[in-house]
Amino acid sequence: MKNIFLLVSSVTLITACSIGPSANRPVAPDQIVADVVSGSNTIIGRYDPVGFTTEEARTIASFSCDKETLASYSESVVDGQIVFEATCSD
Numbered sequence: 560m561k562n563i564f565l566l567v568s569s570v571t572l573i574t575a576c577s578i579g580p581s582a583n584r585p586v587a588p589d590q591i592v593a594d595v596v597s598g599s600n601t602i603i604g605r606y607d608p609v610g611f612t613t614e615e616a617r618t619i620a621s622f623s624c625d626k627e628t629l630a631s632y633s634e635s636v637v638d639g640q641i642v643f644e645a646t647c648s649d
Contacts, residue, residue: 585640591619600624600647607640620645 581594582605591611593604602620613634621627624647631646 582642585638591616593620593623595623600649602645602647603643604645605637605640605642613641616641616643617645621647623647625649 582592582603584605586592586605586607588607588610591604591606593602595602602623604616604620606616616634617629617632620632620643621629626647626649628648629645630648632643633645634641634643636642
């Protein structure tokens with residue numbers, strides 16, 4: 560079941576990156592959006608804590624890294640949702 564969740568989450572992330580809202584706008588409870596900052600190893604994203612946990616958001620952010628490893632991760636609350644910034648270790 561955990562692998563299915565990660566697959567669904569990965570599809571949600573990929574869809575959000577290609578056509579969805581950026582981290583600057585509110586997201587639905589079933590979405591995590593993540594934008595990779597051009598020319599950098601920084602990922603900025605947003606999620607609703609009703610639908611996801613910090614650990615799930617960290618995992619989704621790590622998928623954008625070559626080795627799927629984060630060097631840093633921080634969160635802040637904006638309009639009741641969580642905005643995060645992560646940096647890849649590679």
